[in-house]
Amino acid sequence: MSTAPEGYDPHAFVPFAVTVDLAVFTVREARLHVLLVERGEAPYKGRWALPGGFVLPRESAEEAARRELAEETGLTKKSVCSFHLEQLRTYSDPDRDPRMRVVSVAYAALVPDLPEPRGGGDAAHAQWWDAASTGPLAFDHDRILADAHDRIGARLEYSCLATAFCPAEFTLGELQEVYETVWGVELDRPNFRRKVLTTPGFVQAVDGPPRRTGGRGKPAALYRAGTATALHPPLLRPEGRPEGRTS
Amino acid sequence: MSTAPEGYDPHAFVPFAVTVDLAVFTVREARLHVLLVERGEAPYKGRWALPGGFVLPRESAEEAARRELAEETGLTKKSVCSFHLEQLRTYSDPDRDPRMRVVSVAYAALVPDLPEPRGGGDAAHAQWWDAASTGPLAFDHDRILADAHDRIGARLEYSCLATAFCPAEFTLGELQEVYETVWGVELDRPNFRRKVLTTPGFVQAVDGPPRRTGGRGKPAALYRAGTATALHPPLLRPEGRPEGRTS
DNA sequence: TTCTTTATGGTCACTCTGACTATAAAGAAG
DNA sequence: CTTCTTTATAGTCAGAGTGACCATAAAGAA
Numbered sequence A, B: 001m002s003t004a005p006e007g008y009d010p011h012a013f014v015p016f017a018v019t020v021d022l023a024v025f026t027v028r029e030a031r032l033h034v035l036l037v038e039r040g041e042a043p044y045k046g047r048w049a050l051p052g053g054f055v056l057p058r059e060s061a062e063e064a065a066r067r068e069l070a071e072e073t074g075l076t077k078k079s080v081c082s083f084h085l086e087q088l089r090t091y092s093d094p095d096r097d098p099r100m101r102v103v104s105v106a107y108a109a110l111v112p113d114l115p116e117p118r119g120g121g122d123a124a125h126a127q128w129w130d131a132a133s134t135g136p137l138a139f140d141h142d143r144i145l146a147d148a149h150d151r152i153g154a155r156l157e158y159s160c161l162a163t164a165f166c167p168a169e170f171t172l173g174e175l176q177e178v179y180e181t182v183w184g185v186e187l188d189r190p191n192f193r194r195k196v197l198t199t200p201g202f203v204q205a206v207d208g209p210p211r212r213t214g215g216r217g218k219p220a221a222l223y224r225a226g227t228a229t230a231l232h233p234p235l236l237r238p239e240g241r242p243e244g245r246t247s
Numbered sequence C: 001t002t003c004t005t006t007a008t009g010g011t012c013a014c015t016c017t018g019a020c021t022a023t024a025a026a027g028a029a030g
Numbered sequence D: 001c002t003t004c005t006t007t008a009t010a011g012t013c014a015g016a017g018t019g020a021c022c023a024t025a026a027a028g029a030a
Helices: A061-073 A119-123 A142-159 A161-165 A172-183 A187-199 B063-075 B123-124 B141-160 B161-165 B172-183 B189-198
Strands: A017-028 A031-038 A052-053 A084-091 A102-110 A125-132 A203-205 A223-225 B018-027 B033-039 B053-054 B084-091 B103-112 B126-130 B204-205 B223-225
Touching: A017 A061, A017 A119, A017 A142, A017 A161, A031 A061, A031 A172, A052 B123, A052 B126, A061 A102, A061 A119, A061 B084, A084 A142, A084 B084, A102 A142, A102 A161, A102 B103, A102 B141, A142 A161, A142 A172, A161 A172, A161 B141, A172 A187, B018 B063, B018 B161, B018 B172, B033 B063, B033 B123, B053 B063, B053 B126, B063 B103, B084 B141, B103 B141, B103 B161, B141 B161, B172 B189, B172 B223
Parallel strands: A017 A102, B018 B103
Antiparallel strands: A017 A031, A017 A052, A031 A125, A084 A102, A203 A223, B018 B033, B018 B053, B033 B126, B084 B103, B204 B223
């Protein structure tokens, strides 16, 4: 803002509605899933859309996003605080909402595999979708979703937040599955292991010799998320290109 | 936005003002400079601030940013089109502007060394400042400026856009100076050279054997910006940490 | 000339990575 | 109770990339 037009008459500007849109991701059954809600009214009635809503008069966009996240997932605000929430970018095309001028701040949230959303309020029809096969969404949400997917893919390269998709204790195999799912590639298991374990603070072994059962083969050691947030040097995706699309 | 509160009464929401703020960077005399404007009115009268202004009813935030950029630099819109403009993030603290609710979309612009700004309109008091020694700025612009600096520092690692700070033709020494200035470190000249030249599409040699004079030593070959946008593998900063601050 | 400065070319050891092999420990199949 | 299959884990090895150097070239300055 800053250099406002002289005078600063509150009527000198056209009022905008400001909203937040959330791309809530989780990894479930080796597929990237995103939380969508079905629209019950025009425009785009019956279409699926990213959850979101208006920013209230006395809250910031991030507060609004976390409030919406709690509402849509049906979890308490406290438990939602631990989820990774990241501002993506703001979408402001004048015609992105046919009703009026709406500027939307998009966020990406990374959550572990949760029970089916028991939405209160708006989220009556909230549901997890395979992020790769969402039909055409309402508004410009296809674009937002694609941008969000790109962003978290890039974030996995340089940060440790793949653990945000995992439960409190996880195996390295589960962590690797996060990478493979988000990137859509297969990684070499010993190499992935070496990279994670030699990065200080990425994960920390759970003290005792507890091991996870359930699957077929040898039980795996359990780890917790470490304290590091950045990954140096990065864990680059195979195959040349940096992102899917260069925005 | 999507799931609007039922009914969608245009009065159901509090109107927000939406603005853009620009952190316009250039490298001048081996220092990172940022374009600031002096505020002529309350609040923060007499303080320096990032240039910016309201998003108009029929333009997107990016269009508003590029319009402001042209106004503040005094250049034509056409020439401003070649500048790298990148959305940073949106600042939405309810109290960031004491007058009213203002949500601001921040952009970073990277421009080559320009003549002193001949601002038209708002930019009557526009001036380049050493980005490291700006006094306290108006509003939350200190934070925005710091975020912007962090971001472009990180961008130099993974992208080729350091050339955005250079004129059309430049020497590798000048390109290296961009990195050293933004990062605040010294780089080894032969190693930097090797990295740039072995990255396909980063720079392309100017055909003939033209060389730049002016300085002391051996004349340097001239290059143009290449077509590549991403840098693979990245050119990581020396000294552990990825960014100055982990936002 | 000689010195200083900058550009450029090259070496070498070290790190990191990708590809790969081998072993261990579980359940499943016979 | 073997044997097979599956997954976890340990280790090897060559090549790419990088940081730290040293050497030479070409200009102006002394």
